[in-house]
Amino acid sequence: MTDPKKYILAIESSCDDTSAAVLCNAKVLSNVVATQEIHKQYGGVVPELASRAHQQNIVPVVHQALAKANIDKKELSAIAFTRGPGLMGSLLVGTSFAKSLALGLDIPLIEVNHMEAHILAHFIEEESMSQPQFPFLAMTISGGHTQIVKVSDPFTMEVLGETLDDAVGEAFDKSAKLMGLPYPGGPLVDKYAKLGNPFAYDFPKPKVEELNFSFSGLKTSILYFLQKQTKVNPDFIAQNINDICASVQHTILEILMEKLELAVEQTGITQVAIGGGVAANSGIRSRLKEAEETKGWKTYIPKFEFCTDNAAMIGIVGYLKYKRGDFTQQNVAAKARYAIGS
Numbered sequence: 001m002t003d004p005k006k007y008i009l010a011i012e013s014s015c016d017d018t019s020a021a022v023l024c025n026a027k028v029l030s031n032v033v034a035t036q037e038i039h040k041q042y043g044g045v046v047p048e049l050a051s052r053a054h055q056q057n058i059v060p061v062v063h064q065a066l067a068k069a070n071i072d073k074k075e076l077s078a079i080a081f082t083r084g085p086g087l088m089g090s091l092l093v094g095t096s097f098a099k100s101l102a103l104g105l106d107i108p109l110i111e112v113n114h115m116e117a118h119i120l121a122h123f124i125e126e127e128s129m130s131q132p133q134f135p136f137l138a139m140t141i142s143g144g145h146t147q148i149v150k151v152s153d154p155f156t157m158e159v160l161g162e163t164l165d166d167a168v169g170e171a172f173d174k175s176a177k178l179m180g181l182p183y184p185g186g187p188l189v190d191k192y193a194k195l196g197n198p199f200a201y202d203f204p205k206p207k208v209e210e211l212n213f214s215f216s217g218l219k220t221s222i223l224y225f226l227q228k229q230t231k232v233n234p235d236f237i238a239q240n241i242n243d244i245c246a247s248v249q250h251t252i253l254e255i256l257m258e259k260l261e262l263a264v265e266q267t268g269i270t271q272v273a274i275g276g277g278v279a280a281n282s283g284i285r286s287r288l289k290e291a292e293e294t295k296g297w298k299t300y301i302p303k304f305e306f307c308t309d310n311a312a313m314i315g316i317v318g319y320l321k322y323k324r325g326d327f328t329q330q331n332v333a334a335k336a337r338y339a340i341g342s
């Protein structure tokens, strides 16, 4: 028997992307993302500017999502929104909008944890994606997060390890900034790394216990390395950009893969799923594919548009919660710090 058709409007505004999506059950009908370009000139996200841009974008983005899905707002079954974690000013815009619209349409409101959504994005029904079997390990890697999570079922998740300082995307972006590359530098490091030698320069890997991560030391060692080299040769960076990027990326990937291997060893789980913007990195993608051959893992990477911050992933959690009747009261408040499973 097929499930009755439910239409969920989902809203994501946790950082610097304003996004709205419409899902019909687990299928995505539209997924509109307005990326805020304003932050580029500052070399990183400016929270105050992010919330203002969300306020400008939210109504047009929701209109576009409904129009693209060809759904009238009266047909909606529920509104799902990101309650946290994220930037408070940004979260407030999406939260207030979702609450008002749900109240106005007299339909259920569903709160979603952004980090759980990055993981459950794997359950969006999409031809190019296959779904992990429970239990599986999920590594969320982005500009705001770095976590390894044991997922026993959609609503039972345990964080096994996380970063103690910078997120892995920040490590990419900050290293890129030191090389004079524009924000966000991650994709550029990936691009240049393809042309360089990953063993040209050696950067130390941090010693962090268990399944936790640390990336701030790497940034400092890159800074000292570049300062030392450019003193001798002012054109060092320009002349060696490919090798520097390849070596930096290699170090970051070694850190990620070592922890993932340890997590597999400790849990005995060989189903490994990744998500978040850094999942777009060509290096991590080939390392995971390699692990399928050499270690017998089964690996999962969502379609790119569901890796970076997007409302479709909020919508899939909204749908799963809708089926359980897991609704949210109108007195809900946004939560900047919001641990998985809490």
Ligand code: KG4
Binding pocket: 015, 141, 142, 143, 144, 145, 168, 169, 170, 172, 173, 184, 185, 186, 187, 190, 276, 277, 278, 280, 281, 282, 307, 308, 309
């Ligand atoms: O998930 P996302 O869009 O937003 C956050 O929640 O942070 O991730 C953005 C991050 C940025 O740090 C960006 O540099 C990084 O993902 N990123 C990459 C690549 N594409 C995006 N990092 C390395 N290689 C890439 N190809």
Ligand code: ZN
Binding pocket: 114, 118, 142, 144, 145, 276, 308, 309
């Ligand atoms: Zn995110």
